[in-house]
Amino acid sequence: MSATSGTRAWAVGFYSTATGSRTLILRWNGTAWSKAASPNPASYSILRGVSARSETSAWAVGNYSPTTHNFRTLILRWNGTAWSKAASPNPVPGYDILFGVSATCGSNAWAVGYYLTASGSSRTLVLHWNGTSWSRT
Secondary structure, three states: OOEEOEEEEEEEEEEEEEEEEEEEEEEEEEOEEEOOOOOOOOEEEEEEEEEEEEEEEEEEEEEEEOOOOOEEEEEEEEEOEEEEEOOOOOOOOOOEEEEEEEEEEEOOEEEEEEEEEOOOOOOOEEEEEEEOOEEOO
């Protein structure tokens, strides 16, 4: 969850369906929560973290699965009107997951998670937003 004021907050997660899972984004307006439309790039799409800087700038992160046992990073961006999927790095083809995000300004955000190597070892995954694109650090 992330709030920019007592009347503006975001909460993210997912919900299950008969065919997988869908991203869930809720918005607080000071009185009630409402569901916001959010991209779902695959039948299995989830969000795990959110960071809002203002009413017109927020990031949400998680992962999606285009095929069975293949997880890709998922980064969504709020522009004040709608959520859209942003291009995001995936170090290996197979198991890349993001758990958290923190944005400090329009040209600086960080996302963290992990990925599995071909041998099955987990490695830390850190991504940085420079105002133009996400890159692995």
